[in-house]
Amino acid sequence: MRYQRMIMEVESPEQIGYDLVRVNLAESSMRDRTLAALGMNPEDLSGLLLQYADHRGSEPARAAIAADGEGTAPDDVLLTVGAAGALFLAATALLERGDRLIVAAPNYASNLETPRAIGAEIVPLDLRFDEGWRVDPDRLGGLLSDGAKMVSLTTPHNPTGAELPFEDLRTIVAMTERAGAWLLVDETYRELASEPGPLAASLGERVISVSSLSKTYGIPGIRVGWAVCRDRGLMTTLLAAQEQAALSHSVLDMAVAEWVLARRDWFLPEIREQVARRRGMVRDWIALDGRFAWVEPSGGVVCFPRIADSSVDARGYFGRLQAGGVFVGPGWWFEQPEHHFRLGYGYPTDAELADGLAALSSTLDEIS
Numbered sequence: 145m146r147y148q149r150m151i152m153e154v155e156s157p158e159q160i161g162y163d164l165v166r167v168n169l170a171e172s173s174m175r176d177r178t179l180a181a182l183g184m185n186p187e188d189l190s191g192l193l194l195q196y197a198d199h200r201g202s203e204p205a206r207a208a209i210a211a212d213g214e215g216t217a218p219d220d221v222l223l224t225v226g227a228a229g230a231l232f233l234a235a236t237a238l239l240e241r242g243d244r245l246i247v248a249a250p251n252y253a254s255n256l257e258t259p260r261a262i263g264a265e266i267v268p269l270d271l272r273f274d275e276g277w278r279v280d281p282d283r284l285g286g287l288l289s290d291g292a293k294m295v296s297l298t299t300p301h302n303p304t305g306a307e308l309p310f311e312d313l314r315t316i317v318a319m320t321e322r323a324g325a326w327l328l329v330d331e332t333y334r335e336l337a338s339e340p341g342p343l344a345a346s347l348g349e350r351v352i353s354v355s356s357l358s359k360t361y362g363i364p365g366i367r368v369g370w371a372v373c374r375d376r377g378l379m380t381t382l383l384a385a386q387e388q389a390a391l392s393h394s395v396l397d398m399a400v401a402e403w404v405l406a407r408r409d410w411f412l413p414e415i416r417e418q419v420a421r422r423r424g425m426v427r428d429w430i431a432l433d434g435r436f437a438w439v440e441p442s443g444g445v446v447c448f449p450r451i452a453d454s455s456v457d458a459r460g461y462f463g464r465l466q467a468g469g470v471f472v473g474p475g476w477w478f479e480q481p482e483h484h485f486r487l488g489y490g491y492p493t494d495a496e497l498a499d500g501l502a503a504l505s506s507t508l509d510e511i512s
């Protein structure tokens with residue numbers, strides 16, 4: 145493995161220092177919460193025995209996750225250190241140097257970087273602005289005709305917020321099955337889809353769903369994610385990898401995860417309502433300003449607009465925004481042209497979002 149730091153992590157607000165960030169539009173999640181905001185009483189944790197626990201993660205948590213699938217059982221679920229951990233375990237368990245991986249591009253950086261570190265042959269499935277960032281099943285079929293060990297997709301997508309329609313997902317599952325390839329579906333934003341379907345892992349034995357509690361519930365600090373797959377051989381391999389990397393999970397993290405998973409129906413309506421309202425604010429701003437082009441996202445909490453005038457000095461623009469404390473995710477985080485940027489609208493409050501959008505406009509005035 146040839147590890148390299150990902151630029152998105154080097155330049156992330158938490159690494160730069162949250163104290164330098166006035167308006168955080170770089171985040172791809174809902175606002176971080178405290179235990180109190182989750183309705184938990186820290187005293188409930190005081191009797192918790194700090195022991196090694198089930199290496200697969202707590203049974204109630206796995207049962208709650210499996211219940212979102214059709215025909216998926218708790219033993220098809222392995223809890224991991226965030227969705228990032230699940231992506232890492234899946235890539236290292238399945239890919240070897242030289243293996244062909246077809247991966248949607250752009251993408252969340254780990255989906256490309258871990259396979260790259262392994263030395264896999266990366267075959268990008270290009271998503272294009274003028275095609276609405278849509279995954280084209282025919283283009284994928286063309287790439288698959290040369291064979292692949294794995295196909296890796298993300299829906300709702302980061303950084304574009306585009307969604308893979310469920311019917312297309314079904315078609316792709318059938319294609320990958322015929323080609324003998326594994327299908328990894330990063331569903332970290334599944335609960336923020338326009339119409340959340342069952343876990344992708346429901347659709348076939350060689351489909352791996354990856355997700356976490358980080359984004360929708362704003363609790364990335366507990367580092368709880370998971371992989372779901374109905375292939376028990378793969379699940380045993382993933383468990384072996386988890387045991388070698390970490391043995392078992394933090395029981396504190398598990399306690400919070402169990403609490404949240406048991407109350408998802410209580411949290412979700414308000415979260416979805418906030419996301420819809422803030423997406424509307426971005427829509428209104430794009431229309432009003434007129435100098436940014438986008439594909440309106442249908443899911444998740446991010447979009448990937450661009451400065452319409454590609455002659456604008458994008459690095460200078462983002463630098464000036466940052467100097468004023470306004471952070472977005474520039475195009476280079478995603479190996480895309482510099483005048484694109486990821487704008488996260490789930491994390492800021494309404495007032496912060498309004499402030500940040502106004503700064504995006506006024507800074508463009510200054511630089512143009």
Ligand SMILES: Cc1ncc(COP(=O)(O)O)c(C=O)c1O
Nearest residue numbers: 226227228252302332356358369
């Ligand atoms: C698509 C996607 N997958 C995985 C992750 C990793 O999230 P975590 O490890 O916090 O669950 C992220 C984080 O930005 C993401 O956007």
